[in-house]
Amino acid sequence: MTCRILAVETSCDETSAAVVEDGRRILSNVVSSQMDTHKRFGGVVPEVASRKHVETITCIIEASLEEANMRMNELSAIAVTQGPGLVGSLLVGVVAAKALALSHGLPFIGVHHIAGHIYANQLSGELRFPLIALVVSGGHTEIIHMEQDGSFKRLGQTRDDAVGEAYDKVARALSLPYPGGPHVDRLALEADGEIPMPRAWLESDSYDFSFSGLKSAVLNALNQASMRKQTLDPAHVANGFQQSVIDVLTEKALRAVKNTGAEQLVVAGGVAANRGLRARLEEVCGKEGIRLAIPPLSLCTDNAAMIGAAAYLKWERQCFTSLDMKADPMLTLEQWAHVQ
Ligand code: KG4
Ligand code: ZN
Numbered sequence: 001m002t003c004r005i006l007a008v009e010t011s012c013d014e015t016s017a018a019v020v021e022d023g024r025r026i027l028s029n030v031v032s033s034q035m036d037t038h039k040r041f042g043g044v045v046p047e048v049a050s051r052k053h054v055e056t057i058t059c060i061i062e063a064s065l066e067e068a069n070m071r072m073n074e075l076s077a078i079a080v081t082q083g084p085g086l087v088g089s090l091l092v093g094v095v096a097a098k099a100l101a102l103s104h105g106l107p108f109i110g111v112h113h114i115a116g117h118i119y120a121n122q123l124s125g126e127l128r129f130p131l132i133a134l135v136v137s138g139g140h141t142e143i144i145h146m147e148q149d150g151s152f153k154r155l156g157q158t159r160d161d162a163v164g165e166a167y168d169k170v171a172r173a174l175s176l177p178y179p180g181g182p183h184v185d186r187l188a189l190e191a192d193g194e195i196p197m198p199r200a201w202l203e204s205d206s207y208d209f210s211f212s213g214l215k216s217a218v219l220n221a222l223n224q225a226s227m228r229k230q231t232l233d234p235a236h237v238a239n240g241f242q243q244s245v246i247d248v249l250t251e252k253a254l255r256a257v258k259n260t261g262a263e264q265l266v267v268a269g270g271v272a273a274n275r276g277l278r279a280r281l282e283e284v285c286g287k288e289g290i291r292l293a294i295p296p297l298s299l300c301t302d303n304a305a306m307i308g309a310a311a312y313l314k315w316e317r318q319c320f321t322s323l324d325m326k327a328d329p330m331l332t333l334e335q336w337a338h339v340q
Helices: 035-039 046-068 087-104 113-123 163-173 181-190 212-227 234-260 275-288 305-316 333-338
Strands: 004-009 014-021 025-033 077-083 108-112 131-136 141-146 153-157 264-268 291-293
Touching (some): 004 046, 004 087, 004 305, 014 046, 014 305, 025 046, 025 305, 035 046, 046 087, 077 113, 077 305, 087 108, 108 113, 108 305, 113 141, 113 305, 113 333, 131 234, 141 234, 153 234, 153 333, 163 212, 163 234, 181 234, 181 275, 234 264, 234 275, 264 275
Parallel strands (some): 004 077, 077 108, 131 264, 264 291
Antiparallel strands (some): 004 014, 014 025, 131 141, 141 153
């Protein structure tokens, strides 16, 4: 039986709804970004984000059904991001999805946001287990070992800032618009030189990350230059920062692949859109004969299709979520995977 899941994602500042068939085929994926609203504040304002979700959620769900040419009675289940994320934002999607599931008598599936980012790769290719997932987003930087479909073991994570957060802070210091990741990426690629920046390797066998020292090094370089009444080339600063980030992410991800004997390296999250990171990973994985999966750009940042792809995991096991489910801003992958 074909499974068609209507998925909803509202964990941060994108309101999105999608219809996904058998966890692999996108029938629709409508994303409404609040970026322009948050731009003038230089970051996401949680209260504003929740209000915007409330304003748009109904239209986005309707648009996703229309685009998929699907009626509610043709759906198999309703899925929604349960967490992690901003609690007020999550709540809007959770309430809308529960209401639809209840009123149409459809099974309900809560989904972990990071599982969604990882399973976005299933919308553009096959996942091969065991795999290593390098998760790089605005809120997370993690290396996850998946021995099989649906099992998640975190090998390492950031001890301070997430990599996307560091990108956005560095962009702000360079007076670039929010969200800054794509702007820093563009500047770094245009640069004809770089200001050398430190690399936080931590203990030699650690898969953890730290980006706050790097962020401070960038801010110090800019402050010192301005005290000396000099200006640094922003492209050189962006490039120095980006090279440090790419070196550390690539080295640790490849070490994890080798040490666990993984079949594939999967990259997930908004920072997977980074052109410098994609090019480096393609180069080293090509040289080392490692299978690499990175989603197309439109599936790297937050979207509901990835939630529909991860929800299929639960559908296959007929493992549905009670309508008592609460939005959980601190939900861990391990907790989510183990709940029956
Ligand atoms: O996964 P995502 O859409 O939201 C979270 O779940 O956090 O990731 C958003 C993050 C932002 O910090 C944004 O600056 C970063 O992804 N990002 C990038 C690029 N595109 C988006 N960072 C570096 N280079 C990019 N090209
Ligand atoms: Zn995300």
